[in-house]
Amino acid sequence: MIHLIIFIPLLFALIALFFRGQARASVSIFAALSSFALTAVVWMFKIDTVYRTPWIPGAGVFYSVTFDGPSLLLALVATLMTSMTLIYFSFRKDSHQAEGMYPLALAMLTGLLGIFAARDLILFYVFFEATLVPSLFMLGLYGRKNRVRALTKMALYTIFGGLLMLVSIIGTKYYTNSPSFDFLELFGRTNQLDLETQTWLFLGFLAAFAVKLPLFPLHNWLPDFHAENHPSGVADVMGTLYKVGGYGLFRFALPLFPAAAQNLQWVFMFLAAFTALYGAWIAFSSKDFKRLLAYAGLSHMGLVALGMFSLNPIGMAGALFLLAFQGVYSSALFLIVGMLEERLNKDSHNEKTTSQALEIGHVRGLAASAPAFAGVTLLLWFASIGVPGLAGFVGEFSIFLGAYQANPWATALAVSTVIASAAFALTAYQRTWLEEATTSIPELNAKDWFVLAPILAVTVFFGVFSGSALKLLEPSVQAVAGLLGGK
Amino acid sequence: MNLVPPDVNYYSMLPFITVLLTAVFATILPFYVSRKAIAGLSAVGLLVALAASIGLWNTNLSSFYGAYRADNFALGFGIVLIVGALIAVISSVDVAKRGGTMQAEFFAILLYAVSGTMLLASAHDLIVLLIGFEVMSLGVYVLSSFKETSNSEEAGLKYFLLGSFASAILIFGIALVFGATGKFGLEAINTAVLSPEFKNSSIAAVGALFILIGFSFKVAMAPFHQWTPDVYTGAPTVVTQFMSVAVKAAAFAGFLHIFGLALQNVSGWQTPLQFLIALTLMIGNLSALRQSNLKRMLAYSSVAHAGYVGLAVLASPSQGFSSALYYLGIYTLMNAGAFAVLNVLSKDEDGLEIESLAGLGSSKPLLAATLTFFLLSLAGIPPLGGFIGKYLIFSAAASSGYYGLVILAALTSAVSLAYYLRPIGLMYFRPRVTVLPDFSGRSTRVLLLVCAAGVLILGLVPNAVYGLLELVKK
Numbered sequence: 014m015i016h017l018i019i020f021i022p023l024l025f026a027l028i029a030l031f032f033r034g035q036a037r038a039s040v041s042i043f044a045a046l047s048s049f050a051l052t053a054v055v056w057m058f059k060i061d062t063v064y065r066t067p068w069i070p071g072a073g074v075f076y077s078v079t080f081d082g083p084s085l086l087l088a089l090v091a092t093l094m095t096s097m098t099l100i101y102f103s104f105r106k107d108s109h110q111a112e113g114m115y116p117l118a119l120a121m122l123t124g125l126l127g128i129f130a131a132r133d134l135i136l137f138y139v140f141f142e143a144t145l146v147p148s149l150f151m152l153g154l155y156g157r158k159n160r161v162r163a164l165t166k167m168a169l170y171t172i173f174g175g176l177l178m179l180v181s182i183i184g185t186k187y188y189t190n191s192p193s194f195d196f197l198e199l200f201g202r203t204n205q206l207d208l209e210t211q212t213w214l215f216l217g218f219l220a221a222f223a224v225k226l227p228l229f230p231l232h233n234w235l236p237d238f239h240a241e242n243h244p245s246g247v248a249d250v251m252g253t254l255y256k257v258g259g260y261g262l263f264r265f266a267l268p269l270f271p272a273a274a275q276n277l278q279w280v281f282m283f284l285a286a287f288t289a290l291y292g293a294w295i296a297f298s299s300k301d302f303k304r305l306l307a308y309a310g311l312s313h314m315g316l317v318a319l320g321m322f323s324l325n326p327i328g329m330a331g332a333l334f335l336l337a338f339q340g341v342y343s344s345a346l347f348l349i350v351g352m353l354e355e356r357l358n359k360d361s362h363n364e365k366t367t368s369q370a371l372e373i374g375h376v377r378g379l380a381a382s383a384p385a386f387a388g389v390t391l392l393l394w395f396a397s398i399g400v401p402g403l404a405g406f407v408g409e410f411s412i413f414l415g416a417y418q419a420n421p422w423a424t425a426l427a428v429s430t431v432i433a434s435a436a437f438a439l440t441a442y443q444r445t446w447l448e449e450a451t452t453s454i455p456e457l458n459a460k461d462w463f464v465l466a467p468i469l470a471v472t473v474f475f476g477v478f479s480g481s482a483l484k485l486l487e488p489s490v491q492a493v494a495g496l497l498g499g500k
Numbered sequence: 501m502n503l504v505p506p507d508v509n510y511y512s513m514l515p516f517i518t519v520l521l522t523a524v525f526a527t528i529l530p531f532y533v534s535r536k537a538i539a540g541l542s543a544v545g546l547l548v549a550l551a552a553s554i555g556l557w558n559t560n561l562s563s564f565y566g567a568y569r570a571d572n573f574a575l576g577f578g579i580v581l582i583v584g585a586l587i588a589v590i591s592s593v594d595v596a597k598r599g600g601t602m603q604a605e606f607f608a609i610l611l612y613a614v615s616g617t618m619l620l621a622s623a624h625d626l627i628v629l630l631i632g633f634e635v636m637s638l639g640v641y642v643l644s645s646f647k648e649t650s651n652s653e654e655a656g657l658k659y660f661l662l663g664s665f666a667s668a669i670l671i672f673g674i675a676l677v678f679g680a681t682g683k684f685g686l687e688a689i690n691t692a693v694l695s696p697e698f699k700n701s702s703i704a705a706v707g708a709l710f711i712l713i714g715f716s717f718k719v720a721m722a723p724f725h726q727w728t729p730d731v732y733t734g735a736p737t738v739v740t741q742f743m744s745v746a747v748k749a750a751a752f753a754g755f756l757h758i759f760g761l762a763l764q765n766v767s768g769w770q771t772p773l774q775f776l777i778a779l780t781l782m783i784g785n786l787s788a789l790r791q792s793n794l795k796r797m798l799a800y801s802s803v804a805h806a807g808y809v810g811l812a813v814l815a816s817p818s819q820g821f822s823s824a825l826y827y828l829g830i831y832t833l834m835n836a837g838a839f840a841v842l843n844v845l846s847k848d849e850d851g852l853e854i855e856s857l858a859g860l861g862s863s864k865p866l867l868a869a870t871l872t873f874f875l876l877s878l879a880g881i882p883p884l885g886g887f888i889g890k891y892l893i894f895s896a897a898a899s900s901g902y903y904g905l906v907i908l909a910a911l912t913s914a915v916s917l918a919y920y921l922r923p924i925g926l927m928y929f930r931p932r933v934t935v936l937p938d939f940s941g942r943s944t945r946v947l948l949l950v951c952a953a954g955v956l957i958l959g960l961v962p963n964a965v966y967g968l969l970e971l972v973k974k
Binding site: 070072139140142145146156160164169173175176177179180186187 | 891963
């Protein structure tokens with residue numbers, strides 16, 4: 014079952030290569046939806062997904078995969094959002110010019126599911142880096158004018174971090190004399206290492222995860238990545254789902270090196286809080302929707318890191334919750350930007366009109382002609398800035414609650430992000446949707462609703478009934494927090 | 501007088517003899533049959549040798565009182581060498597299409613060189629090893645000056661002069677080691693070094709250093725790599741392809757044998773080797789960054805790869821041997837594959853400008869896709885074979901405690917991404933500017949697909965082959 018879930022997208026990506034046009038879209042959407050359906054079955058019927066078999070026995074590498082609580086939640090979000098994004102993309106007028114998006118998005122989905130499922134460090138690394146390839150291809154094939162620069166930046170940051178992690182992975186095995194790279198075998202041996210070794214190995218892992226989170230000052234690739242990608246937002250959604258640094262911290266770095274994590278806790282809490290504030294601050298002065306969303310995402314990731322480094326169950330649960338659900342509503346905001354761009358941009362090959370369509374405040378007062386569109390956008394922005402009753406609030410609030418117990422000063426710094434993000438989000442919203450109308454756009458049509466309705470439902474439902482998701486996270490969070498001496 | 505017949509086991513030398521006989525036929529037959537037939541004959545001969553190597557697997561036969569051994573190490577390297585030679589033979593067929601006929605002697609000399617490389621990989625005796633080394637080198641000197649252009653002649657002469665110098669140093673080193681231990685057999689040297697009455701440790705150390713320099717030259721480790729870019733660029737592309745994989749693999753086989761079996765307990769060469777590796781990794785990768793010609797870029801990248809495999813020489817033989825063999829096997833497929841694509845795309849033997857690859861993704865999808873595959877694998881992106889190879893080498897070196905070098909290797913291989921990804925970016929993300937020729941015949945296209953499949957399979961199910969490699973360990 015778990016193999017089907019992980020590899021169906023990749024298999025269908027290969028099949029989709031043989032089709033064109035509508036057939037390719039249908040095959041791809043079918044693959045993403047079936048992966049989602051199977052993940053949902055695993056969730057609802059609590060199917061046991063533990064699987065372990067030697068991969069490179071001589072080197073102690075196992076093909077070891079499991080969907081436990083956090084993995085399952087993130088897998089559900091990834092499969093759902095990929096499905097919705099591909100459906101949205103097939104409705105777009107310019108989708109036939111960028112048909113490669115379908116197989117690339119599916120290949121990325123396999124990579125993401127592999128990242129969430131892998132329990133062997135080398136296997137994890139393989140999925141972690143392999144996912145980069147389709148991501149780079151999306152940017153390189155369908156991105157905008159300065160895409161090659163953005164691409165180089167992203168590739169260099171990610172690979173540098175990744176290779177340092179690889180060195181740490183190899184080091185972890187040899188310093189602990191573990192027979193394999195399986196997490197369960199490494200774990201329990203690593204706490205016998207002395208603090209200095211632990212710290213170096215921990216920093217190696219962190220190099221990769223801080224780039225992927227991203228965490229200040231390793232965030233520089235992110236704004237370019239989003240700004241230069243295809244205006245439809247498909248690549249941005251996949252990129253948002255690919256922010257797996259927080260998950261990697263939770264799954265590997267923190268439980269393997271608890272002493273190092275505790276020792277460096279305050280440094281990273283301040284760094285995380287600063288990242289959150291910095292992201293919100295820069296977002297305030299962004300003139301382009303995609304950059305705005307990129308910095309908003311950076312701000313969220315700062316909060317995720319803050320929650321993780323609080324090292325207590327409530328903060329970490331909040332961080333995982335935020336990580337999962339920002340994958341829903343931040344991704345949806347990228348789709349909203351894509352929908353807006355499609356309505357405003359007359360010529361998607363023209364760099365200038367595309368930039369204008371993505372510019373904040375180039376057109377104003379759109380709410381007059383499209384009130385429902387405006388309402389949906391506002392709802393998603395509310396979720397993003399953590400208004401109570403929506404999914405964003407639960408995560409942010411738990412993070413602050415957990416982080417306050419660990420480090421009140423860093424938390425105080427981070428809490429001011431809430432005000433800053435409200436400021437930038439509402440300013441951007443007001444300038445585009447309110448004020449006096451300069452132009453009119455078509456209202457959301459049935460197809461748009463078809464894409465947005467499930468996303469809105471998830472955002473509202475888990476904002477009100479967050480229990481089912483938190484329950485999924487709880488056992489793992491308690492286990493990791495127990496190691497770290499949290500209550 | 502009692503005549504003792506020499507210990508000759510022809511079965512153990514079957515792959516070697518097959519290649520040598522094919523070479524002899526390839527020397528005589530060009531008077532009677534066409535060039536194409538010779539190419540076919542060479543390919544068949546190599547395939548028979550391949551089959552023989554596979555058939556001898558695990559039999560551990562030996563000849564000449566153990567001086568020549570067909571153990572799994574030798575056979576594994578033999579398979580890699582034969583595959584490298586096969587790729588060169590198939591690629592050479594396309595050369596005719598761009599008007600530059602490869603005379604039929606090409607195949608004969610290539611096969612003589614292959615027999616030399618196989619001898620080098622099977623030798624357990626310094627003299628046999630040296631014979632293999634010289635046979636291989638002589639063949640390659642001729643091959644690299646095979647085109648009647650000033651570039652090619654310059655390459656050949658440069659390689660010959662510098663190569664002879666390196667051989668002289670190697671022979672000097674062998675003489676010193678013999679002087680210190682009184683033995684030529686690799687295991688015998690080690691036994692002599694370990695014996696309590698061994699007193700010549702300083703002579704042995706100097707000998708080891710000389711041997712180190714000789715081999716560093718052949719595998720192109722900095723600072724003895726200076727010949728590489730010129731020779732690799734000047735030589736015909738097919739020859740460069742062969743040199744960069746088979747000659748390197750064979751030289752590493754000898755390198756691993758001498759330092760892993762004979763001199764592992766001699767001190768004094770480990771620290772210089774670490775410096776050589778560190779320098780190679782930095783110079784190879786940083787110089788490759790600045791190249792605008794694809795052939796030259798691949799030449800420098802092969803210098804960098806010598807640095808990675810060098811790590812395996814430092815590691816303990818039990819892990820170093822198998823990981824180096826695995827790495828070189830994958831490297832043969834991906835590097836020779838990349839050269840095969842370069843060969844069919846260039847209008848002459850000077851290679852092509854990287855910029856001119858722009859737009860190849862849409863005009864020549866198969867060539868672009870396979871080149872992408874090979875470059876990604878060379879860069880070590882999982883799940884392709886190159887990653888597994890790098891990982892095995894890194895972990896072998898790490899388990900012997902060479903942490904600093906492993907970190908340096910990881911960092912420099914991150915740098916290498918910049919130059920491996922650039923051609924890919926150009927091929928797919930830029931519109932076409934120059935129209936490149938396409939000389940690929942059907943055999944080359946099949947070859948490229950087979951190489952790409954091999955790179956993928958060795959990456960996805962490394963166990964299938966690495967399980968066998970466990971047997972290489974002593």
